[in-house]
Amino acid sequence: MADPELKRLSLHDLHVALGGKMVPFAGYEMPVQYPAGVMKEHLHTRSAAGVFDVSHMGQVILRPKTDMVALALAFEAMMPVDVLGLAEGRQRYGLFTNDTGGIIDDLMFANCGDHLFVVVNAACKEADVAHMRACLSDVATVEYIENRVLLALQGPQAGEVLARLVPKVFAMRFMDVARPVWNGCEIWVSRSGYTGEDGFEISLPESSAEAFAKTLLDQPEVMPIGLGARDSLRLEAGLCLYGHDIETMTSPVEASLNWALQKSRRIGDRAGGFPGADRILAEFAAGPKRLRVGLRPEGRAPMREGTELFTIDGDRIGIVTSGGFGPSVEAPVAMGYVFASSATVGTVLLGEVRGKRLAVTVCDLPFYPTRYKR
Amino acid sequence: MKYTEDHEWLRVDGDLVVVGITEHAATQLGDVVFVELPETETMVASGDEVVVIESVKAASDILAPVDGEIVEVNLKLLDAPGLVNDDPLGAAWFFKIKVDDLAVLDQFMDEDQYNDLIA
Known part of the structure; x- marks a missing residue:
């Protein structure tokens, strides 16, 4: 080994x-x-x-x-x-x-x-x-x-x-x-x-x-x-x-x-x-043309790195760069890059997982509140 | 109970074969967070990808071990995927498949042979 x-x-x-x-x-x-x-x-x-x-x-x-x-x-x-x-x-x-x-x-x-x-x-x-x-x-x-x-x-x-x-x-x-x-x-x-x-x-x-x-x-x-x-x-x-x-x-x-x-x-x-x-x-x-956003998939299926993102109309507008299951959030969470036109918090997009396009919502980061000792 | 080289267990229930994954497989996968099940009343062929399991680490598939019809799936896993880690040999069965002839199970390993495989 x-x-x-x-x-x-x-x-x-x-x-x-x-x-x-x-x-x-x-x-x-x-x-x-x-x-x-x-x-x-x-x-x-x-x-x-x-x-x-x-x-x-x-x-x-x-x-x-x-x-x-x-x-x-x-x-x-x-x-x-x-x-x-x-x-x-x-x-x-x-x-x-x-x-x-x-x-x-x-x-x-x-x-x-x-x-x-x-x-x-x-x-x-x-x-x-x-x-x-x-x-x-x-x-x-x-x-x-x-x-x-x-x-x-x-x-x-x-x-x-x-x-x-x-x-x-x-x-x-x-x-x-x-x-x-x-x-x-x-x-x-x-x-x-x-x-x-x-x-x-x-x-x-x-x-x-x-x-x-x-x-x-x-x-x-x-x-x-x-x-x-x-x-x-x-x-x-x-x-x-x-x-x-x-x-x-x-x-x-x-x-x-x-x-x-x-x-x-x-x-x-x-x-x-x-x-x-x-x-x-x-x-x-x-303002940049594309930017990193938080993403919350609607179901339980994680959207992992490389998951392609589309608008509801089917235009490809970005990609997931990190994604998985958030144990404290108790749901899948992801981050990725999307065009600025799709980056507003609350925008519903589609992420393609194993051939199926699943709903995912642009959200604020972090997913879990930070607790630094300021 | 019979075992496949893909770390599935197969249990006969009347004229159906119940399919799950072994404790060894569940441990290797890590904490399971998502399970995608097949539709019932679907015909599948041995080797078809029928279930997707996502753990905190990665996604993996469960293959149909034999030809047949999926007649029942374990819907509990959709809300409680962690059952796969907690009770892989019991509550966390994935699907039941109807086969033409239960003799098809003879080709698979028994418990001793499986234990040798993972030793």
């Missing part, structure tokens, strides 16, 4: 011991589910807390050669996002764009005072590191970190659980970052995640990771959660999966990510100056 091409997580043996079903994902053997199964893992994360191993993602430190301002401005030249205005101790969502305004990757970055800490998608991480080295080498060193584990602890009880082990995290708010100490080991904590729930992402050295993960799993509220539930949780939260809902042809405006494009990059002396600015700013002003 073991594919020599696949990398193993530092905590591989722990996942196997927990009964994790390991599958290939983004070049790694990853736990897709544990014995509880996707449905129970999903619902447990929404009602208590779940721990996810997301060590396949790329962790990168950008250390300025001279000063943080020069680094922030150079980083801003890579994406339509305000880096300079991000306060120390805060994290923000970002998007690398290409010259045609498409998305190379989405990412999280944090201002840690004397450097930026960046987390990128697993499948893109090598290309992202090369891209950052090409764009930032005059002003920063780009350190790709390979010896730290990244865990996510997500759910309404995540705050209580982590504060029991690391009291300093109690005061953190959504998108804060901090570096408290657990058991003599500095851990890098952000109050964020990708499930729509309150929670944390925790980076820590491989040498402490197993003890820390086991301590988390010993807490009565906590279950291990696999990639399967991670996908249904992020889908219900209306969050994009890179390579599916966003990719090199889709712009941030088409992806309905206008909230991620701060005003300082659209208007004033730092407006533009990022790859694809002409297209992105034009679409922001005039």
Whole structure:
């Protein structure tokens, strides 16, 4: 079974011991589910807390050669996002764009005072590191970190659980970052995640990771959660999966990510100056031709990625990019791209599933209310 | 009870064959969230795709194991697809099929042979 091409997580043996079903994902053997199964893992994360191993993602430190301002401005030249205005101790969502305004990757970055800490998608991480080295080498060193584990602890009880082990995290708010100490080991904590729930992402050295993960799993509220539930949780939260809902042809405006494009990059002396600015700013002003919307199929049949969408009159107007069953919504949910003329909330469309055209309604995102600790 | 290589079980009920999926198959599928059943009074041939099962992971089909007429389907599964995981060998049967000759079942595996297959 073991594919020599696949990398193993530092905590591989722990996942196997927990009964994790390991599958290939983004070049790694990853736990897709544990014995509880996707449905129970999903619902447990929404009602208590779940721990996810997301060590396949790329962790990168950008250390300025001279000063943080020069680094922030150079980083801003890579994406339509305000880096300079991000306060120390805060994290923000970002998007690398290409010259045609498409998305190379989405990412999280944090201002840690004397450097930026960046987390990128697993499948893109090598290309992202090369891209950052090409764009930032005059002003920063780009350190790709390979010896730290990244865990996510997500759910309404995540705050209580982590504060029991690391009291300093109690005061953190959504998108804060901090570096408290657990058991003599500095851990890098952000109050964020990708499930729509309150929670944390925790980076820590491989040498402490197993003890820390086991301590988390010993807490009565906590279950291990696999990639399967991670996908249904992020889908219900209306969050994009890179390579599916966003990719090199889709712009941030088409992806309905206008909230991620701060005003300082659209208007004033730092407006533009990022790859694809002409297209992105034009679409922001005039509205895109097609855009990402939420979709609620009327029956119980899930509309999965690739499902073609039609108007009631039979014109093909879009496609589903992520879809499945939402365990907390208790119904199928999907996201996809449709022409702007069909994107109004409440519009009834048809999705073709196994040759049958089934009704599906355009709806607001998220499908399940987010519960971040603001 | 007889078993197919496609992990279906077949149980004789009078002159009908009741068809469901094995516990092994249900576990492999994961949590079932949607079941699409055939129309009753339809003639099917062995190998026809007659049922669609969608789990949280993916869609898969159940094939007609034998030639015959679908005479009854388990409508409970439409509202409670999770029965497939909770009681695959009992409450979660999918359809009943009328065959010309029950001897057609002789070609399928018995429980020991099936257990060897999935071992």
